Amino acid sequence: MKKTAIAIHGGAGTILRNRMTPEKEKKYKAGLREALILGNELLEKGGKALDVVEEVVKVLENNPLYNAGKGAVFAADGTHLLDASMMCGDTLKAGAIAGVRRVKNPITLARAVMDQSAYVMMVGEGAEAFAKQQGITFESEDYFFDQLRYDQWQRVKDTPMTILDHTDKGEKNFSTVGAVALDQYGNLAAATSTGGMTNKQFGRVGDTPIIGSGCYAENETCAVCCTGHGEPFIRSVVAFDVSRLMAYKGLSLEEAAKEVVMKKLVERDGEGGLIAVDREGNISLTFNCEGMYRGSMVSGGEGYVAIYGDE
């Protein structure tokens, strides 16, 4: 069996030990481990990278700990506006949705856009109409409710303030979820999903559904998912830049990720990080802030789950 590899994240930011309890840490790490073990099992059984990243992101979307799907943050209008995207490194096909309401698993809608339409990206009510046509599962707004997210929103509601979920001082400082994988067939894939920023206004879209910025995959180089402050990530076309540094300058995955996250994004006040995997199963979990909820596992390995920078 050829080597397989998976990496996941549940957001990055100012995640500090002194705001954590051992109990909370345990919960967060258990959520990551659950997703990671599922992904690794599917890959070891011969699952395709594209299917595996979708399944793993669904698990993270269904977990209210993370700001994606159930547990997504509140937008300014009191609803949950969901963004997601995915890309197949083999075919270079991609699917993305933005500003969608009440779709249980946004990543599955992104997958449907990719597989069942001639488009790459759909937004808003149009994307919801497509979801209905495709038989995608919707939930009531109540399904997405989370008390802590609601309390976060109440503090900034009716103000022009938005808060990056991960810089809020509350307990569940997550922002985005994502997964990248290498399967037995040498294929790479990336998938990412988010509820964006608490109290976001005006149909704001971050980097998550932007192919090239929040998500990119290409078998020749790597699969990348980003998490962080969306605006500098869009302007820096982060995911594709990592891929180009490998393709055009011959950098290793780790060198390319460091160049973009630890140099370029730092210069541009782009707080956050990324997860990435290359065709040889090398994994990079790189971030320029205090912490990133993250994990990785290669076939036959025990897996690694961590939160802070020194783990």
Added chain:
Amino acid sequence: MKKTAIAIHGGAGTILRNRMTPEKEKKYKAGLREALILGNELLEKGGKALDVVEEVVKVLENNPLYNAGKGAVFAADGTHLLDASMMCGDTLKAGAIAGVRRVKNPITLARAVMDQSAYVMMVGEGAEAFAKQQGITFESEDYFFDQLRYDQWQRVKDTPMTILDHTDKGEKNFSTVGAVALDQYGNLAAATSTGGMTNKQFGRVGDTPIIGSGCYAENETCAVCCTGHGEPFIRSVVAFDVSRLMAYKGLSLEEAAKEVVMKKLVERDGEGGLIAVDREGNISLTFNCEGMYRGSMVSGGEGYVAIYGDE
């Protein structure tokens, strides 16, 4: 005075001489020349690249010949869904809007997103609410009406078919508009705007409002605007790829544009082209289809306007 340069386009595709009359050609070229001369004048007077590309795109949006602003194609619901983006090569700031209705000049809304918000991208009704708050000019749906666009839509309405405006057999085969410029201060900028595809459904978004794909600018390399079949352009992150080939492989602007448009996009069935300018005022007008409505002018020059590949 330092050299200035501007390039514009009004769409690319299967533009054939045998479907043209001398009169139509004249009209199309006059529209391009008008925009080009304005852009060059503003640049020679000391205008900033960012302001100039906005003004030039506004002229093209206001001209019903082009599929942007007035004269935009009809979406499946009979409205006009407008996308636009722009980027400043000096600050790397960017603004983008997608799926917006009734905004007279979508590029001006993209500029407002860039200058007056903390966001890079807004979509749908949220973006419209922001436009209202900013005092952006709206028009009635009637303003955008164009008989030929309407007739094109009638032919595919109530079918699942969409048509790329430029591959339709009608007379006004335009698709997107765009402008890139170098000003006297060495700053680059790019701006692009479109109505997308006739009968597009489900809130489809093409490459035009995607920073990195349809639009990118960075003083160290180049400013790029794309026009063509949006989906392969998104998946190939075209505009940023041109910039990366210059930055990481040391290619010239023309070499980089050719590598992406004539090789990579051709392999990926990505019909279309791009306009680009670098910090030395070199201009590339590169396309892999029969024609591209295009023009360029450097300070003190006479300017160049063309439609077909052999001009």
